[in-house]
Amino acid sequence: MKNIRWGSLKIIIMHIVLILGGIAMILPFVWMFVTSIKPSTEVLSWPPSFIPKSPTWENYRTVLREAPFGRYFLNTLLVSTISALSILFTSSLSGFIFAKYKFPGRSVLFLVLLATAMIPLECYMISLYLLINRFGWINTYQGVVAPILVMAFGVFFMRQNILSVPNELLDAARIDGCSEWRIYTTIILPLSRSALGALAIFAYMQAWSFFIWPLIVINERDLYTMELGLTMFQKRFTVDYGLISAGSMIAVLPILVIFLILRRNIIEGITLTGLKG
Amino acid sequence: MNKKRSRLNNFYLFCYIGLLPTVLLYFIFRIIPIVDTFRLSFYSWSVLGVGNKFIGLENYFKLFSDKLFITSLVNTTLFAILVVSFSVAISLALAIMLNNKRMERFSPIYELIYFLPVVTPMVPVAVMWKWIYDPQYGLLNYFLSLFGISPKAWLVYPELALYAIVIMSVWKIVGYYMMIFLVGLKNISKEYYEAALIDGAVGWQVFRYITLPLLRPIVLYVLVVATIQAFNVFTQVYVMTSDIQGAPGRLVRVLVYDIYENGFRYFKMGYASAEAVILLLIVLVLTVFEFRVMGKED
Numbered sequence: 001m002k003n004i005r006w007g008s009l010k011i012i013i014m015h016i017v018l019i020l021g022g023i024a025m026i027l028p029f030v031w032m033f034v035t036s037i038k039p040s041t042e043v044l045s046w047p048p049s050f051i052p053k054s055p056t057w058e059n060y061r062t063v064l065r066e067a068p069f070g071r072y073f074l075n076t077l078l079v080s081t082i083s084a085l086s087i088l089f090t091s092s093l094s095g096f097i098f099a100k101y102k103f104p105g106r107s108v109l110f111l112v113l114l115a116t117a118m119i120p121l122e123c124y125m126i127s128l129y130l131l132i133n134r135f136g137w138i139n140t141y142q143g144v145v146a147p148i149l150v151m152a153f154g155v156f157f158m159r160q161n162i163l164s165v166p167n168e169l170l171d172a173a174r175i176d177g178c179s180e181w182r183i184y185t186t187i188i189l190p191l192s193r194s195a196l197g198a199l200a201i202f203a204y205m206q207a208w209s210f211f212i213w214p215l216i217v218i219n220e221r222d223l224y225t226m227e228l229g230l231t232m233f234q235k236r237f238t239v240d241y242g243l244i245s246a247g248s249m250i251a252v253l254p255i256l257v258i259f260l261i262l263r264r265n266i267i268e269g270i271t272l273t274g275l276k277g
Numbered sequence: 278m279n280k281k282r283s284r285l286n287n288f289y290l291f292c293y294i295g296l297l298p299t300v301l302l303y304f305i306f307r308i309i310p311i312v313d314t315f316r317l318s319f320y321s322w323s324v325l326g327v328g329n330k331f332i333g334l335e336n337y338f339k340l341f342s343d344k345l346f347i348t349s350l351v352n353t354t355l356f357a358i359l360v361v362s363f364s365v366a367i368s369l370a371l372a373i374m375l376n377n378k379r380m381e382r383f384s385p386i387y388e389l390i391y392f393l394p395v396v397t398p399m400v401p402v403a404v405m406w407k408w409i410y411d412p413q414y415g416l417l418n419y420f421l422s423l424f425g426i427s428p429k430a431w432l433v434y435p436e437l438a439l440y441a442i443v444i445m446s447v448w449k450i451v452g453y454y455m456m457i458f459l460v461g462l463k464n465i466s467k468e469y470y471e472a473a474l475i476d477g478a479v480g481w482q483v484f485r486y487i488t489l490p491l492l493r494p495i496v497l498y499v500l501v502v503a504t505i506q507a508f509n510v511f512t513q514v515y516v517m518t519s520d521i522q523g524a525p526g527r528l529v530r531v532l533v534y535d536i537y538e539n540g541f542r543y544f545k546m547g548y549a550s551a552e553a554v555i556l557l558l559i560v561l562v563l564t565v566f567e568f569r570v571m572g573k574e575d
Contacts, residue, residue: 007379014374015383021371022390024448029393031416032405044414047422086302094299103292109300112308118564119311122509122533123557126540126550127313128306150302180291209398211512212533216541227400231516234404241408248401259396264385267392271456274502275495 029252036060036245043242059246063233066243069250071222072229079145079225080207086149087203088196095158096188100170117152121213129216143217144225148207154199157273161195162188198269201262205270208255226251311557318554322547329547336551346552349535352439356531357507359443360450365499368451372458373484388459391452399449403516406445407432410517432518438529442513449513450506454499461495462488501567505560509533532556 035043037055063069098110121128128147137143165188173183189196214228224232230251234244259266318336322329340346371391375384394402409416410431418428431441469487478486489496511533518529532552540549 011377011379014377014380018371018374018383018387022387025390025393025452027416028402028405028409028448029397031409032401035408046414046419048414048416048419090299090302093295097292097295101288101292103289106292109296113303115564116308116311118505118567119307119557119560120505120509122511122536123553123560124307124310124314126536126546126553127310127317129540130317130546131305131310131313146306149306150299152303155299180288180295184295205396209400209512211399211515212537215515216537227398227512230400230404234407234516241411241414244404245408248404251401252397255396255398256393259393263389263392266396267388267456270395270453271460274453275457275460275498 029256032245032248032252035241036249038242040240040242043240059242060250063243063246063250066236067229067233067247068221069226069229069247072224072226073254075141075223076208076226079141079210080204082141082145083148083207084200084203086145087151087154088200090150091154091158091199092162092189092192092196093184095155095160096162096184098155099159099162100165100167113152113155117156121147125213125216132217138217139220139223141223144210144214144223145207147213148203148210151203151206153273154203157199158192158195161192165191197265198273201266201269202273314550314553314557317547317550320547320550322550323544332547336548339548340551340555345530346535349530349532350555352530353508353510353532356439356443356446356510357504359440360446360507360510361500361503363443364447364450364454364503365496367447368454369458369496371451371455372462373488375455375459376462388452388456391455393452394449395452397449399512400516402449403445403513406441406448406513407517410441435529438518442510442517442529445513445517446507446510450503454503457495457499458492461492465491497567497570501563505563508556508559511537 034050034052036059037057038049038052039054039056039058042049042053098106132138132143132146135143137146169187170183173187178186209227210225211227211231214225215231218224218228221229221232230247233247237243319331319333320329321332321335374380375387380387412418412428412430412433415428415431417431422428429437432438465488469491470483473483473487510531514529514531514534515537519534533556536549536552536556539545539552
């Protein structure tokens with residue numbers, strides 16, 4: 001009897017802790033939205049009001065007039081789509097080859113991949129910049145996307161998944177006269193659909209929050225990504241928090257909508273890719 | 278025999294052609310720049326290519342008498358220690374709570390909420406936290422004032438600003454590690470717990486002798502990944518502190534910020550490369566550490 005009561009009490013305490021933490025997770029978003037619909041006089045009032053007295057969309061109108069956020073959005077969409085497609089293709093094909101074939105040089109290549117997988121872009125961005133500069137790719141889309149076309153973790157992740165495809169299946173296809181490429185397109189790709197989905201989400205998220213590299217290679221406003229555009233915007237309107245909040249809302253909203261629609265896939269995709277990669 | 282041979286050649290051909298795009302992209306945009314960073318670090322180098330010359334270890338000698346570099350190294354290390362220990366401890370506690378059998382029904386909604394900051398890109402998040410930390414009208418100071426605590430200029434004083442950025446970074450990442458730990462906890466077979474229960478183990482003992490040892494590989498993995506990430510902190514520092522009081526980045530100077538400024542504001546590319554090599558060595562030590570430990574586990 002005593003045990004049951006203690007058990008229930010424990011659950012209640014857990015809920016209280018989790019709910020308080022949950023409020024801390026959501027509150028900044030709510031506060032950003034509330035600020036974004038306040039007129040500038042109300043933004044700087046003390047004590048701060050949680051329900052705007054005279055809500056207005058004016059901040060949003062000003063933001064869209066002052067900065068081409070639509071353009072930033074499309075730029076980011078383009079860069080992240082190219083990055084994701086390239087990562088999906090290279091990771092699945094080389095993951096397949098590393099999982100199912102033995103060839104001279106295999107272990108050396110794999111070791112190089114493994115040893116350098118952890119090294120972040122920040123460690124080599126200077127020489128990469130000089131290289132991209134020599135290509136004449138400063139202020140171009142290809143310059144932004146170049147460092148995120150392959151992902152070592154993606155290769156490991158796909159290899160891990162493809163290892164579980166039975167070899168008998170591949171051999172049967174070979175007996176039927178399938179070429180290796182056909183095996184890749186008709187057996188491997190369909191069988192790794194869910195892994196590819198997870199990887200795609202991971203790749204999109206990586207590209208979407210890409211920051212320091214675009215900051216370095218892009219200085220033309222028309223080529224800004226969302227992250228870069230918002231940064232420059234907030235530098236221009238440092239003190240006008242109504243406007244900045246509206247800009248942030250515009251940057252966050254598409255992602256929140258997609259997250260709420262695909263929530264399970266996204267949570268699992270990101271967690272599993274991070275874990276298995 | 279001949280037929281078998283051609284089949285084998287075919288195999289090899291497919292392997293090499295198939296790997297070509299990956300290997301090519303990986304070498305051009307990753308391996309070569311990594312190697313080149315080491316080379317550059319021995320040069321006095323500028324973008325314009327005027328006066329580039331080999332100077333041996335001079336950049337490295339200069340680094341260790343460079344006050345700003347030392348400050349950034351200390352700041353970044355402190356930042357990493359704080360963020361990693363807090364985020365790992367909190368996320369582990371959250372994961373253990375969610376793993377409770379009677380939480381199962383509510384778990385998805387909590388997961389969704391705690392994952393919200395994880396999927397949101399860093400810049401808008403940093404922007405809203407900057408507003409929350411505002412010294413005059415910020416939400417945080419308002420809450421503190423309810424408890425009679427006087428307002429603080431969070432992002433203005435270096436010591437305070439570092440902690441402010443730590444809090445915000447922990448807030449951002451906790452949900453991610455929580456999910457990773459939760460996956461790990463779900464993979465622990467129920468039999469272990471049943472056996473422990475039969476042996477009369479209670480709460481803390483179960484955690485100490487069953488959960489933690491079985492979760493060890495994942496905890497180690499998260500520790501290493503989190504530390505590497507923390508050493509590369511940049512975006513939130515750049516957005517939150519670089520324009521305050523017109524003293525760009527002087528406040529919370531971190532390693533990557535220092536590299537960025539030396540490389541791309543002062544165009545001291547060789548010098549910045551030497552700094553990048555230091556960062557790279559830190560990452561490599563952590564990677565090797567992980568391999569060693571993981572190797573033992575297997």
